[in-house]
Amino acid sequence: MKRIVLINQDSGYLMVDLANALVEKDAEVVLIAGRLVVRETPLSAEVKIRRIAKYKRATGFLRLFTWIIGFLQILFIIKTRHRRDHLLIISNPPLATLLPLFCRNRFTFFIFDVYPDAIAQVGILSEGSVFYRSWVKANRKIFRRAEDIFTLTETMAGLLKEYSPAKEIKVVPVWSNNEFFRPVAKETNPFMAEHNLQNRFIVLYSGNLGATHDAFIIPQIAGKVKNQSILFLIIGDGDQKRDIAEAIKRLQLTNCRMLPPQPVEVIPYSFASADLAVVSLGSRASSLSLPSKTFNFMSAGLPMLCIAGEESELSRIVTKYNNGKCFSHSQVNEMAAFIDEIADNHDLLTLYRGNSLKASTDFTAANANIIADVVIKAASN
Numbered sequence: 001m002k003r004i005v006l007i008n009q010d011s012g013y014l015m016v017d018l019a020n021a022l023v024e025k026d027a028e029v030v031l032i033a034g035r036l037v038v039r040e041t042p043l044s045a046e047v048k049i050r051r052i053a054k055y056k057r058a059t060g061f062l063r064l065f066t067w068i069i070g071f072l073q074i075l076f077i078i079k080t081r082h083r084r085d086h087l088l089i090i091s092n093p094p095l096a097t098l099l100p101l102f103c104r105n106r107f108t109f110f111i112f113d114v115y116p117d118a119i120a121q122v123g124i125l126s127e128g129s130v131f132y133r134s135w136v137k138a139n140r141k142i143f144r145r146a147e148d149i150f151t152l153t154e155t156m157a158g159l160l161k162e163y164s165p166a167k168e169i170k171v172v173p174v175w176s177n178n179e180f181f182r183p184v185a186k187e188t189n190p191f192m193a194e195h196n197l198q199n200r201f202i203v204l205y206s207g208n209l210g211a212t213h214d215a216f217i218i219p220q221i222a223g224k225v226k227n228q229s230i231l232f233l234i235i236g237d238g239d240q241k242r243d244i245a246e247a248i249k250r251l252q253l254t255n256c257r258m259l260p261p262q263p264v265e266v267i268p269y270s271f272a273s274a275d276l277a278v279v280s281l282g283s284r285a286s287s288l289s290l291p292s293k294t295f296n297f298m299s300a301g302l303p304m305l306c307i308a309g310e311e312s313e314l315s316r317i318v319t320k321y322n323n324g325k326c327f328s329h330s331q332v333n334e335m336a337a338f339i340d341e342i343a344d345n346h347d348l349l350t351l352y353r354g355n356s357l358k359a360s361t362d363f364t365a366a367n368a369n370i371i372a373d374v375v376i377k378a379a380s381n
Contacts, residue, residue, distance in 0.1 A: 303352030
């Protein structure tokens with residue numbers, strides 16, 4: 001039996017599905033994680049968990065600190081317990097992709113975010129810095145050695161090709177679960193009653209309030225909408241949380257409400273409370289990542305308002321499935337007008353809802369089996 005070491009500092013349902021798929025194919029699986037959030041599907045009892053530091057995103061310092069500590073702990077675990085095992089490395093923490101510099105294990109990459117590009121694009125790291133140039137050089141060496149490389153979008157595959165032109169980059173989108181996330185009638189949704197959201201058109205932002213997601217634009221949009229029934233519900237934590245709260249206060253907005261991150265069991269109901277979901281990526285990061293919540297929103301049947309570059313995967317998705325619209329960060333007036341329009345147009349809202357639900361059937365846990373098959377084959381050679 002081949003042993004696969006699955007590495008992801010902040011693990012959720014995607015890692016559960018992936019680990020379970022590997023177990024079903026008779027692999028012995030070890031999951032190295034700081035946090036494991038289990039939803040409706042339990043992690044197989046056959047998976048052994050090795051704990052490391054949790055990823056903390058409240059400040060830039062904490063993010064960097066927990067990334068470094070997590071990387072060092074992962075390296076120690078591999079060097080002391082898993083020298084000969086096949087590694088399935090997720091790009092979380094970002095430094096995890098540098099692990100092959102320090103160990104001789106055979107490995108497969110599953111790249112969720114392209115580093116160091118993503119860090120440089122948000123201004124955290126200069127492209128001219130020694131550290132950035134050293135990381136790029138290391139990537140060119142490491143990516144050539146990978147047994148296989150998976151990523152989420154064709155755009156990200158193109159970026160990864162720059163590090164390893166001869167290597168095939170396999171595109172496998174992330175997935176959702178149409179049983180866990182699903183439409184829930186507002187009249188029977190406990191989240192609606194608990195937070196007194198009845199008779200409001202809910203525009204939901206839920207997730208990381210960090211710099212790469214540029215949620216700070218939401219108060220600007222909220223200040224432009226005209227429909228008094230619209231409520232912007234902002235759920236999450238991160239660097240921009242305080243700035244967003246201050247902007248809401250400064251602009252004297254009464255159509256915005258902020259809530260902390262919700263328990264796992266509540267999230268399907270918070271999603272289902274919405275009429276429109278916002279997915280935002282900083283203009284410089286929109287080609288370098290794709291938030292997995294995009295697919296969870298579609299499973300809940302939510303129309304999408306995406307804020308990203310024209311060439312981004314978010315833009316491609318809403319264009320392909322006609323389940324919303326994508327705007328650039330400068331189009332604040334246009335976004336406000338779109339929200340006013342969809343709040344007043346029941347037919348358009350119904351069309352987008354139906355199209356999101358149809359789209360969600362293209363992004364199921366069957367994608368985990370695609371990755372598992374390739375990893376098992378690589379580990380067996």
